Amino acid sequence: MPELPEVETIRRVLADKISGRRIVRISVCLHRAAASRLSRTLRSQGAALRKNVHGRRIMGIRRRAKYLLVDLDEGVLLFHLGMTGQLFAARGGQVHDRLPSLPDKHTHLILYLSGGLQLYFRDIRKFGRVCLLARGQERRVFQGLGPEPFSKAFTPAVLQQGLKGKKASVKSLLLGQKIVAGLGNIYADEALYRAGIAPQTPGGRVWPEKITVLHTAVRAVLRQAIRFRGTSLSDYYDPESRQGQFQDRLRVYGRQGDPCRQCGTSVLKAVVAGRGTHWCPACQRQHGGKAG
DNA sequence: CTCGGCCTGCTC
DNA sequence: GAGCAGGCCGAG
Known part of the structure; x- marks a missing residue:
């Protein structure tokens, strides 16, 4: 969870x-x-x-x-x-x-x-x-865990190095905890949406100019989710039995079939890296994502 | 790398 | 009854 x-x-x-x-x-x-x-x-x-x-x-x-x-x-x-x-x-x-x-x-x-x-x-x-x-x-x-996303050790260069030459999908690499630690299935999808990168894009095919965007997106989505005390979809409660509020701000996770908030295209869901994966086929393109 | 296993409970 | 769920680990 x-x-x-x-x-x-x-x-x-x-x-x-x-x-x-x-x-x-x-x-x-x-x-x-x-x-x-x-x-x-x-x-x-x-x-x-x-x-x-x-x-x-x-x-x-x-x-x-x-x-x-x-x-x-x-x-x-x-x-x-x-x-x-x-x-x-x-x-x-x-x-x-x-x-x-x-x-x-x-x-x-x-x-x-x-x-x-x-x-x-x-x-x-x-x-x-x-x-x-x-x-x-x-x-x-x-050992084997990547850097904390908010630490100085997590830089665009580190992200670039982690994706470089990889055939595996960028989503599986983000879930792997090795390039950066802490992302799970929800926030990997949300970060990729914000970066405009399709989750099945091979790591090595993410455009160089998108690396910085993804680096920023990872930090931004995690920071915002912390501010809203996490995502309560079914059974997450904090130690004072309070639910989080970030579920209202998810852009793609769990929104399959619903319109993308940016362009209105139906959000898709498919299995990527063995996990249910959500993305907007218009805003997130393979080989680097949408222009602009 | 990907896949199946580990668990229980909920939805279809 | 089958399939699915926010994570990880070991096997292949």
């Missing part, structure tokens, strides 16, 4: 709510654990989590790509939310009329914090991850 803007929103909300609190109790919930990554990690690491997280103080919370890092006075709790992961900072019970009372059968981890607050990790599809890292292990986890 969550891409960079949603994870960043979660980080900002959590920072104010949980920083400085102590973890006074931890509860790992293994329901029907199958072969999912989440079940396996909780099974193998559950005891270590209980032992090493109990009594720790939360010093702060960071984000890298779509990962959340909760800094403890000893160690780092790493979360990845997969497709349906959610974090709620609440005092239990009903947090939203469209959500079940917490904890429910999809709640896999509860951190009881000082001051009577709880942090619930919920994940219906169990594609998420939680683990405890010793300081210094981050490097290994994040």
Whole structure:
């Protein structure tokens, strides 16, 4: 579910709510654990989590790509939310009329914090991850991840280098997290729309003058989505059970059959890079996009 | 690189 | 009942 803007929103909300609190109790919930990554990690690491997280103080919370890092006075709790992961900072019970009372059968981890607050990790599809890292292990986890989109390391030259000579579609390259980290299926489509580049364009065929446009578009769409607290299409809620507002501002994602807001042409949807992909065939052209 | 697998729930 | 969903990983 969550891409960079949603994870960043979660980080900002959590920072104010949980920083400085102590973890006074931890509860790992293994329901029907199958072969999912989440079940396996909780099974193998559950005891270590209980032992090493109990009594720790939360010093702060960071984000890298779509990962959340909760800094403890000893160690780092790493979360990845997969497709349906959610974090709620609440005092239990009903947090939203469209959500079940917490904890429910999809709640896999509860951190009881000082001051009577709880942090619930919920994940219906169990594609998420939680683990405890010793300081210094981050490097290994994040190796292979490209630069943060808002960092100085992400430049048009870096983007150009990443696309150069590639036969794979520009969309698959943006989803790959290697050229730049944090884009997922929604924001890859939205960035390509804003840049006027068809998603199936081979990376190496994106016109050089379009590279800067795409670089700007990636940053702009992510920045705007953060400002609107993310996209809530079905089950994204922030830790205060608030939905995002960016779904009202999507130009192509989920708008197949609807008119393009720029030119009125029907927005198309097809599978590109193995994912449902949305674009305007008039505003987004292959081999670089529309003129102007 | 692309594909299938990992999960559950929702829509057609 | 089939197909689809905001992500990643391992296999090919």
